[in-house]
Amino acid sequence: MTTQTILPVDAGRLSELSLRSGEPEWLKESRLKALELAAELELPKLEKTRIDRWNINQYGSYKESAAIAALNEAPSSIAALVGSSEEGSLIIQRNSGAVYTRLAPELAEQGVIFTDLHTAVKNHGELVRRYLHTAVKPEEHKVAALHAALWNGGVFLYIPKNVVVDTPVQAIFLTDDAEASFAPHILIVADSNSSVTYVDNYVSGKSEAGLHNGAVEVFACAGAKVRYATVHQFGADTTDVTYRRAIVENDGAVEWIVGEMNDGDTASDTKSVLKGNGASSDAKVIAVGSGSQKLNYTTQAQHFGKNTPSNMITRAVMRENATSIINGITKIEKGATRADGQQTEKVLMLSPKARGDANPILLIDEDDVTAGHAASVGQVNPEQIYYLMSRGISRSDAEKLVIYGFLAPVVSQIPLEGLRNQLKSLVERKLGQ
Amino acid sequence: MAAEFVIEGLKATIEGKEILKGFNLQMKGGEVHAIMGPNGTGKSTLASSLMGHPKYEVTEGTVTLEGQDVLEMSVDERARAGLFLAMQYPSEIAGVTNSDFLRSALNARREEGSEISLIKFIRQMESKMKDLEMNPEFMHRYLNEGFSGGEKKRNEILQMMLLEPKIVILDEIDSGLDIDALRVVAQGVNAMRSEDRGFLVITHYQRLLNYIKPDFVHIMMQGRIVKSGGPELAERLEADGYEWVKEELGIEDEVVGQEV
Numbered sequence A: 001m002t003t004q005t006i007l008p009v010d011a012g013r014l015s016e017l018s019l020r021s022g023e024p025e026w027l028k029e030s031r032l033k034a035l036e037l038a039a040e041l042e043l044p045k046l047e048k049t050r051i052d053r054w055n056i057n058q059y060g061s062y063k064e065s066a067a068i069a070a071l072n073e074a075p076s077s078i079a080a081l082v083g084s085s086e087e088g089s090l091i092i093q094r095n096s097g098a099v100y101t102r103l104a105p106e107l108a109e110q111g112v113i114f115t116d117l118h119t120a121v122k123n124h125g126e127l128v129r130r131y132l133h134t135a136v137k138p139e140e141h142k143v144a145a146l147h148a149a150l151w152n153g154g155v156f157l158y159i160p161k162n163v164v165v166d167t168p169v170q171a172i173f174l175t176d177d178a179e180a181s182f183a184p185h186i187l188i189v190a191d192s193n194s195s196v197t198y199v200d201n202y203v204s205g206k207s208e209a210g211l212h213n214g215a216v217e218v219f220a221c222a223g224a225k226v227r228y229a230t231v232h233q234f235g236a237d238t239t240d241v242t243y244r245r246a247i248v249e250n251d252g253a254v255e256w257i258v259g260e261m262n263d264g265d266t267a268s269d270t271k272s273v274l275k276g277n278g279a280s281s282d283a284k285v286i287a288v289g290s291g292s293q294k295l296n297y298t299t300q301a302q303h304f305g306k307n308t309p310s311n312m313i314t315r316a317v318m319r320e321n322a323t324s325i326i327n328g329i330t331k332i333e334k335g336a337t338r339a340d341g342q343q344t345e346k347v348l349m350l351s352p353k354a355r356g357d358a359n360p361i362l363l364i365d366e367d368d369v370t371a372g373h374a375a376s377v378g379q380v381n382p383e384q385i386y387y388l389m390s391r392g393i394s395r396s397d398a399e400k401l402v403i404y405g406f407l408a409p410v411v412s413q414i415p416l417e418g419l420r421n422q423l424k425s426l427v428e429r430k431l432g433q
Numbered sequence B: 001m002a003a004e005f006v007i008e009g010l011k012a013t014i015e016g017k018e019i020l021k022g023f024n025l026q027m028k029g030g031e032v033h034a035i036m037g038p039n040g041t042g043k044s045t046l047a048s049s050l051m052g053h054p055k056y057e058v059t060e061g062t063v064t065l066e067g068q069d070v071l072e073m074s075v076d077e078r079a080r081a082g083l084f085l086a087m088q089y090p091s092e093i094a095g096v097t098n099s100d101f102l103r104s105a106l107n108a109r110r111e112e113g114s115e116i117s118l119i120k121f122i123r124q125m126e127s128k129m130k131d132l133e134m135n136p137e138f139m140h141r142y143l144n145e146g147f148s149g150g151e152k153k154r155n156e157i158l159q160m161m162l163l164e165p166k167i168v169i170l171d172e173i174d175s176g177l178d179i180d181a182l183r184v185v186a187q188g189v190n191a192m193r194s195e196d197r198g199f200l201v202i203t204h205y206q207r208l209l210n211y212i213k214p215d216f217v218h219i220m221m222q223g224r225i226v227k228s229g230g231p232e233l234a235e236r237l238e239a240d241g242y243e244w245v246k247e248e249l250g251i252e253d254e255v256v257g258q259e260v
């Protein structure tokens, strides 16, 4: 085989790396097997998107990151995000590895585990092994396989049975060294009847081409509630490919809040698998595209359990030459009686060169269900602009009002005030460039 | 200073069809002018052309407000110069709350850095809404979205009261209003009557003019004023309709822009 020539790393180096960082045998095997798969598998097939033409091979190589002792040593590019998180629970990853980890003592006392994934493998190996790569499977395609082979840093969050965590747990992922590989893996396990909100931010601080190949796995056990909020704000030179999957058991609930505010090409796929009866999923995606960005956003809900509601909303604003393909896939399997799958995708285009394409798909193999979809792609309505201007508001302010108004019904539903405000200012930044 | 609003020889087209065919009118602050006329004779076209709607192209004529050339101005400049149009069909804008919208409109008239304070704005808005017997929840509703016909009209008057324009054009402000709403809206308008504010009231019904007493009544046909008079003219129209006017002037078809 010619794996060496087409893959960003070879088996020998990977195995050496894995051993050097003290990883157990099962993980080394898992990485090597994924690497073999990567050589065989094709790139993911994305609707109307030639991801093979994107810059998706800049993996770099694993590099140690120097830990920081206190938050005021955090790089300036993330200083605003770090803010005053001294008291809370926070992990910061810089390039290939975690540089800061703090778990609030009251959570530690209740048995909550919150560490980078390498540390979790060392300290909680069996727990990690039971879940790792079972939601985002390396078999899916080349990108997932490469992720499974090369992941680094990442987060492991475990909430024990019946533990309710009130304050959000946070993570920040920064890539600012183009030579260092950046492939964090987020693994969240919420045990029965527990509840948690996790918020993360993805940031870049460099101007060389780079890739983020990320994977997120969320397991909501029976009756557990997981709210996962994520804001991606990579610069133009970072290509972002992210797969997010949640497996939801009986009466569990997952809520996704996704802010796609990158300046570079982005493919993301956010999927909930409603495995248990009464499991539910809610996904909100807010996106702004600008420049010549190529964007492909997918949300999915797959219903196996009975009485399973899912709701997916994507609202995207495209300016300049940005191109976006927005897919919603609701799949209701045979036997998922009284499932209810709803989805809405809306794109607002601000320039004649911007492109938006909304593809709602319902795949239903059960009769006793309800499902619905709505999709629209449109320009700013000139009548609305005229109306606002007729009250003295300038054209640019009128356009801003209409654009924020387009996003507002979704943004206003975000239950975290800090995140709501952050998204508002990121939208403003992306629209104001 | 009393506002002076002068329209001379105004011609306007939409999609190539000429709808306004030489419209003339002079108005001063303190005056109320009513425009009546059958459907499709160009009344809303006049209102839209004065406000600067992008679909209407003015091909001839002049419009001045206090000597300033209105036709040279963009829509927002016209509004800031003192022109206000309460529209026959106001737009609905999802996601923009009524209060955010109104605050932007008020601040658009102020220098940067001297924006109206939130407290002061809310106080003003609440008091005007009370005058118009509007439920305070309309402040937080999205602009006109899902408003009933009558609620939209009240909301237009609310905007007029807050923005304090010099020339107010009301395009069928009475359509869709129940008797009580008509009274409330008319009171709102009357409260705004003053020496330095002029009103151009487009309506089909004498009833509105019982509440808002006009100084002049003009009849519009074929894209221009064909007859003017005092309040008695509106009463005659209410009683006898338009046939006699057409006969008197020898007009067969009063509408404009029809294909022949």
Ligand SMILES: Nc1ncnc2c1ncn2[C@@H]1O[C@H](COP(=O)(O)OP(=O)(O)OP(=O)(O)O)[C@@H](O)[C@H]1O
Residues within 6 Å of the ligand: B014, B015, B019, B037, B038, B039, B040, B041, B042, B043, B044, B045, B046, B055, B255, B256, B257, B258
């Ligand atoms: N956007 C448009 N496209 C094509 N024709 C138009 C348009 N707007 C107005 N017209 C035509 O112009 C003519 C005058 O319309 P206008 O709305 O000004 O009449 P109006 O006097 O306000 O009538 P009404 O009393 O029914 O409100 C009508 O024949 C109408 O069909």
Ligand SMILES: [Mg+2]
Residues within 6 Å of the ligand: B043, B044, B045, B088, B171
């Ligand atoms: Mg009309």
